[in-house]
Amino acid sequence: MSVTDVAVQESVPPPRTERIVNDFSIQVATVNGSGSQTANMVLLRSIFQMGVPVSGKNMFPSNIAGLPTWYTIRASAKGYVSRKKEVDFLVAMNPETAKEDVLTLQPGAAAVYDEPLKLNELRSDIVFYPVLFDKIIGTITHDAKLRRLVRNMIYDGVLSRLLSVDMAQMEQALRKQLGKKEKAILLNLGALKAGYEYAEANLPKQDPFVIEPMDKTTGMILIEGNAAAAIGCLMAGVTFVGWYPITPSSSLPESLIDYLKKYRRDPETGEATYAVVQAEDEIAALGMVIGAGWVGARAMTSTAGPGLSLMAEFTGLGYYAEVPAVIFDVQRVGPSTGLPTRTAQPDILAAAVLSHGDTKHPLLLPASVEECYTMSMDAFDLAERLQTPVFVMSDLDLGMNNWMAHPFEYPTKPLDRGKRLDAETLKRIGTFARYRDVDGDGIPYRTVPGDGMPAYFARGSGHNEAAQYSERADDYANNLDRLGRKFETARTLVPKPEVEMGGSGGIGLIAYGTTHWAVIESRDQLKNEEALDTSYLRLRAYPFTPEVGEFIDRCDRVYVIEQNRDAQMLSLLKMDCTPAQFAKLRSILHYAGLPIDGRSVTMELLEQERDGSGGAR
């Protein structure tokens, strides 16, 4: 028996008299391709403009038109931006899913729906707002093509009235979304107002949810992680991009192309100071990046799980021939094709040791759009400093959804081009050997074609210090050991974790990427509802820096929280742990294709605390 079966049989709750201000979620259920994205962005932006912290998450199908899609907007005075498990206010626009959408609501929720669907007959413990969409549309347009689009703007108007979202803000947001298309603006404004007036005349307020102005978004921007990463690449001085289209990564290179076209032309000649090539597949995309990186360009590619699999071969070459490369992995649900439009963190292990043989690679773990920006720049610097492929592990939730952020700061650190041999260095070190560890940090000096320095022969086959083919046991072992030393150097260069110790140490939490946003909410729930004071470490990179081991030492037990089935980061941690640390590690996992939420973390943690099993793996 499902929860909803019970809900239907429950008696009608008394009307809610309390007001729930700036702390609820709205879910709009539509059909993809219906143009609902504009209406959803207008609603999101209006709440943002009213100074209320807000987040928007699109749960869409791998399809262009005709399949169900849900857009969730969460207003949170406290600033929580992870997904809220419960839907408080439903806009049921999709006849296909309307019944299920309504049945899965919590008692006390509210639903706006198209009147002919008669959803109000399904249950009596929620507030229903029937809207005669067709009748309203008739007053706005008779153009069959426009009817569907206008329909979406009508629900914005209805919500504006029901939730007290300022109409002036709605209009401003609409103008922002539609730019200079005056005819479209007028049409949509008409729909917005018609929706508002309909609600004013026909739908007396019965639910408790209200938006009230705040001042918590002043000066902030709304931006998707992929766009933020593109801006980071632009500012990192990227000169070569090789890519292949794949969801949810494509908007990263596509945004980057737009910025490069605008900001990276020679002021005198108009010629490009960059090149972008759409490759024939992900193998070629990374191959081009490796070729460009070998020659000295700042080169990158961007992909998702299936592309990552194809990139294994070239990642190994980049590792062994020691070629800088930046690879963005905007993670999605796997395995195989998986769910291309759903989010997860399932590529951590694959990326960390991608390719056969002994390989390991630095991973950067952005949690926010700000970090998508800064870590893009970090990635290029690290790739050139370490002469190796570096991965930036974003995800669909971060990459394709809009997040609030403070405007990004202009970088003050100059580009780090790494150890490039010049005449002075050559004089100091005597002779050039491409893979000799001159400085003891495992990082050799490199030369590039056309720099006037000695040439060398790069290869993916066994080689000695002088880059010559060698099958000698000592050459092989020495080289592999040096690569190991280089990874230890990486440990000192990657971004350090953020650590917050609570109380005596006690329960520790470790998370990374977008899981962070659920964890901060869960920590508040644990503290406020259960008086459990937790410590928290947010990983920002692999290899792990010493802070991670120290954190585990200071806690009694540590829950590693992540969005995959196999506790992948936990596995990586265990590779680095002492036996005592190992024994403390537990796991909280979320892998439903939806972004992780704070309540799920809290419930799972409490359950494991209660039964004492600790979910040890």
Add this chain to the structure above:
Amino acid sequence: MATTPAQPKAAPAKKTNRIGLELLAYRGGKTTLCAGCGHNAITERIIESFFELGIDPAQVIKLSGIGCSSKAPAYFLNRAHGFNSVHGRMPAVGTGAVIANRKMIAIGVSGDGDTGAIGVGQFVHLMRRNLPFVYIIEDNGCYGLTKGQFSPTADLGSTLKTGVINDLPPIDTCALAIELGASFVARSFSGDPKQLKAILKAALSHRGTAMIDVISPCVTFNDHEGSTKSYAYVKDHDEAVSDVSFVPYFEDINIDYDPGTSTAVTLHNGSKILLSKLSEDYHPTDKMSAMRLLHESAARGEYATGLIYVEPDKQDFVDMLGLVDEPLSMLDQSRTRPGKAALTEIMESFR
């Protein structure tokens, strides 16, 4: 003032090229291929071609995939940067490298398995892009390094030493390259030094993808009766379509030729290639003729050798990208990191 001492008698000067380098400067490491391997002869022609053209080795990048053929770049031009990449992926690495430094002359050596099997996808797209790149296939119809298995260019009906018969038709890499957009397509034979060198020199002067399929019998696994890529077979079935003479643009043109029997084609850098036509109606600039020639000679069990197709003025991929003149790899931060105003403007667009 002291009188000038008598100069010791100078040793006879070694032959140098127009930039003052000896042939030795174009050599590489010692070959590790089998004695008598056709690939070594091709390496010699590559060395001679670069030497005679007077190309600075430091201006060259040399690439390869994996296989016997792909070892070759280690055996020429020691002073050039080289990259022995992964199996079948030389085109991608080459594409990134050439775009990142447009000043470099790129030469790549692949094999028939590296190109026609595992690498056919990348080969197709390299040809299609017409990237400035000299792409040599050292074609022996078999996998030498893994002991003689058939490759996709093995001829229908040819037999392995073990008696296994190839029952699939071969891929004609020249026909494929022409169809896909390569602007210089030739076929030669490792045992024909004169023709091969002329083609190589012409290819190095061409701007665009120059694809050269060089039949190069495998002396260990595929030079026996029953193999259509043996020395004996090719010598008997080689139909030279054109007698190629190459005239570098920086040398005086003093070739004596009869206009009635030759076609002169001007290459990108102003140099000319002279083709003495053996077949009266053959035009190397006509795609249809080139395809007909390949199909007809294949039907007769013959290899048409020479410059099969050339399109000297076709726009190459690097030009298409509209890049700055200076190599992308050499641009410094002042040219690659936009100023603060750009970031402010971008941030404004997200408010």
